[in-house]
Amino acid sequence: MTTYIPSITLPGFLFEQPAAAILFPVALGTGVGFSVRPSETQKTYLALKQPPYRPPPQVFGPVWTLLYASMGYSAYRAWTTGMSSLNPVTVELAKQGATLYTVQLALNLIWMPLFFKFKRPIEATVDIVALTGITGWLTYVWGQVDEIAGWALVPYLGWLTFATYLSFGTGYLNDWNFHDKERPIATKPKNTKYVDEKAK
Structure with missing residues (x-):
């Protein structure tokens, strides 16, 4: 059972207006x-061993922008629909x-520093x-x-499932230690963007 905890919950005005709800995340x-x-x-990202099906780094920025926007839209829909209900x-x-x-937003925002900055x-x-x-x-x-608020979160949930696979796979393939796996990327090998792959 989930509990509403006002002291750790974002203020209502960040849910009430669609622009604020979408632009905030x-x-x-x-x-x-x-x-x-x-x-x-x-x-x-390029220096670490990666599991199969990992996307190129250029994909993450646009994908996350869309997912944050859909997350914010879901928040707007759920809050305004729910708070105006007579039930x-x-x-x-x-x-x-x-x-x-x-x-979940707090957990989302600390993942990147944990993974990339603090390794x-x-x-x-x-x-x-x-x-x-x-x-x-x-x-x-x-x-x-x-219903729309729920469906708006489905792509985000799907991506998180994939990202969990990538996070676990990368940790496992690098023995859960990123500090001694990095090496300078002077030049890119032919036909690949990843230093852990040999050019064919």
């Missing part, structure tokens, strides 16, 4: 991305979801497993409030 995600220095992040159960579910949403793959993987679980529960809770 986009701005936070972008800010965190730039705070860990994209060039250093890309260097770390007290629906109101309570909307408020409980707001707490879950705040917690802590174990902690980052624990974080993203918790994030995926909470987001799954949030999708269920807000889906009861507003």
Whole structure:
């Protein structure tokens, strides 16, 4: 059972207006991305051994921007639909979801610094497993409030599942230690963007 905890939940005005609801997670995600220095992040990403099906680093920025926007839209839909309902159960579910949403957003924002800046793959993987679980529960809770709000979180939940695989796979392939696996990328091998692959 989820509980609404006002003291750790984002204020209502961040849910009430569509522009604020959508732009807030986009701005936070972008800010965190730039705070860990994209060039250093890309260097770390390319230098580590990667599991199969990992996308090129250029994919992550656009994908996350879209996912943050859909997350914010879901928050707007669920909050405004729930808080205007005459059903007290629906109101309570909307408020409980707001707490879950705040917690998942915090977990989302700390993953990148854990993984890339502090190079802590174990902690980052624990974080993203918790994030995926909470987001799954949030999708269920807000889906009861507003069907569109629930469906708007599905791409995000799917991407988190894939990102969990990447986080675990990268940690495992690098013995859960990123510090001694990095090496300078002087030139890119032919036909590949990844230093752990040999040019054919």
